[in-house]
Amino acid sequence: MIDPPLKRIRPEIRSADGYHLTRYDCPVKLNQNESPFDIPDDLKNEILADVRRRPWFRYPQPMEMDLVEALADFAGWRPDGLIVCNGSNTLVQLVLAVSTRPGAPVVIPSPSFSLYGLYTGFFGGRVVPVDLTEEYTFDLPGIREAVRRESANMVIFGSPNNPTGCVVSNADLKVLLEQTDALVLVDEAYAEFSDETARDLIGEYPNLIVLKTFSKALGAAGIRIGYLMAHPEIAREVLKAKVPFDINVFSHSAALHILQHDGLIRERVRTIRDERERVFAALREIDGVRPWPSHANFILFEVDNPARVFNGLIERGILIRNVTSYALLENALRVSIGRAEENTRFLNALEETLRDSCVQPE
Numbered sequence: 001m002i003d004p005p006l007k008r009i010r011p012e013i014r015s016a017d018g019y020h021l022t023r024y025d026c027p028v029k030l031n032q033n034e035s036p037f038d039i040p041d042d043l044k045n046e047i048l049a050d051v052r053r054r055p056w057f058r059y060p061q062p063m064e065m066d067l068v069e070a071l072a073d074f075a076g077w078r079p080d081g082l083i084v085c086n087g088s089n090t091l092v093q094l095v096l097a098v099s100t101r102p103g104a105p106v107v108i109p110s111p112s113f114s115l116y117g118l119y120t121g122f123f124g125g126r127v128v129p130v131d132l133t134e135e136y137t138f139d140l141p142g143i144r145e146a147v148r149r150e151s152a153n154m155v156i157f158g159s160p161n162n163p164t165g166c167v168v169s170n171a172d173l174k175v176l177l178e179q180t181d182a183l184v185l186v187d188e189a190y191a192e193f194s195d196e197t198a199r200d201l202i203g204e205y206p207n208l209i210v211l212k213t214f215s216k217a218l219g220a221a222g223i224r225i226g227y228l229m230a231h232p233e234i235a236r237e238v239l240k241a242k243v244p245f246d247i248n249v250f251s252h253s254a255a256l257h258i259l260q261h262d263g264l265i266r267e268r269v270r271t272i273r274d275e276r277e278r279v280f281a282a283l284r285e286i287d288g289v290r291p292w293p294s295h296a297n298f299i300l301f302e303v304d305n306p307a308r309v310f311n312g313l314i315e316r317g318i319l320i321r322n323v324t325s326y327a328l329l330e331n332a333l334r335v336s337i338g339r340a341e342e343n344t345r346f347l348n349a350l351e352e353t354l355r356d357s358c359v360q361p362e
């Protein structure tokens with residue numbers, strides 16, 4: 001009798017749940033923390049004209065050096081410490097792939113972005129969760145203690161953290177980086193919406209790795225570009241695990257052109273930050289809603305009956321994210337900041353939904 005082929009798949013993979021996102025068609029889409037602003041048409045045309053001129057039958061340049069150099073300029077870090085990839089999530093996988101031995105302890109604040117724990121498990125690592133504080137901020141003493149106790153191999157922060165929006169300050173990071181030689185991965189997918197970035201610490205701490213993406217503030221989730229910044233010695237090792245030529249001719253060109261429009265990026269970030277403050281203030285005024293301060297382009301809020309509120313919003317054409325399955329967040333929902341008119345529709349629909357749930361019996 002031959003063993004069934006599924007037996008060849010590692011148990012860590014078979015027991016994992018994978019990443020799922022249910023698709024709903026709603027006119028107002030505030031569930032994935034994307035930018036609410038598309039790339040302007042004239043910039044899209046510029047990119048398309050450039051893509052048309054390029055030779056599609058050739059492989060791109062090895063390791064896309066021109067994009068690496070443009071990003072190094074844009075982000076203020078050295079090109080030999082920078083890796084571009086097909087989305088920053090791929091870089092989380094790569095860093096774990098090159099660093100995680102079976103059983104290696106990886107300290108991950110909880111709740112945080114689900115892929116950190118999922119991928120750690122894929123590579124046989126052991127997730128050491130450290131709960132956020134009651135205010136949904138990072139428990140730095142708890143994290144330092146877990147790193148020491150477990151001799152952690154890696155610590156992963158999303159800063160700002162998805163789905164709570166808290167950040168780790170550079171002062172706190174420094175204390176941690178000085179205490180440990182574990183790799184400290186800071187996923188800054190949302191950092192443009194905050195006043196914090198760990199970028200300036202990379203030169204000082206060779207165990208610090210910072211991830212960035214084009215998917216949020218840069219308004220280009222569709223092109224799938226992310227990048228990593230670290231000490232060149234670390235970057236060189238991570239680069240070995242990268243698939244060559246993973247960045248296609250379209251994404252490559254789009255990234256180069258988008259980088260030339262940092263004025264537009266900054267202006268849009270300002271608008272989103274202003275809207276975040278407006279939505280936060282409005283949520284605080286609604287009875288039965290408890291919003292948490294956020295440094296990102298989304299807000300976490302708690303209500304008494306999250307499933308009902310989530311569905312009530314969908315009935316009104318508004319899609320947000322139900323995060324009740326995350327640890328500690330059994331009453332929480334997360335809304336991305338959209339354009340002003342979308343945010344207003346969300347706020348009105350939320351008030352209406354809450355009013356309806358008061359009068360309707362369970």
Ligand code: PMP
Binds near residue numbers: 087090158215221
């Ligand atoms: N990091 C965090 C914390 C995120 O929430 C997301 C989007 N859900 C990403 C990274 C996505 O990154 P990318 O699109 O670059 O793969």
